Amino acid sequence: MLHPLDPQSDPFHEWPTRSPLGALTVMLYHPTIYDAVSSALTRLPQSIPTRLSSHPKWLAFIRFKEICERAYGSTPRNMTSLCDNLQHSTMGVTHPDDARSAQCSQCCSAVYCSPQCQQHDWKIHRDECGARYIDRIYQRADRAWFSHRTRGMLLQLLQAFLEDFCDNFQDPREAL
């Protein structure tokens, strides 16, 4: 991807309209690809990142890689506790960090952090459970179904984006 490197030319200049690095940047959201790219980056000769260090496409790539690192690099993966109980935050439910969420066994669509949340939500969910079962079949057929694992992964990434945003936020009023 980074060849040929003519020292005098833009390393991305000869690439076709769809930038391979741009495509790779987008795919980094997937932990398996992030792992592979992260490992490959450690094996790059230092001269390459140094040479690319001010290139906008490279900077965007590294920036997104840092956010993925925040999401996937240290915290345990697939441990995000999902809960479809809208009253979850008021339930005072405590569970160990490694607790896995359990899905509704009838529709396999709703997921809960605990039996308490599932029981509490049943008042609402019982009226939608049948419809969600059907929806899930159609979504799977259309390849539009997100597994609970993928939902957890995307939530982890969203959390990393928000944390990064908060860390780097500068109030425009402070600049006045």
Ligand SMILES: [Zn+2]
């Ligand atoms: Zn819950």
Ligand SMILES: [Zn+2]
């Ligand atoms: Zn259900």
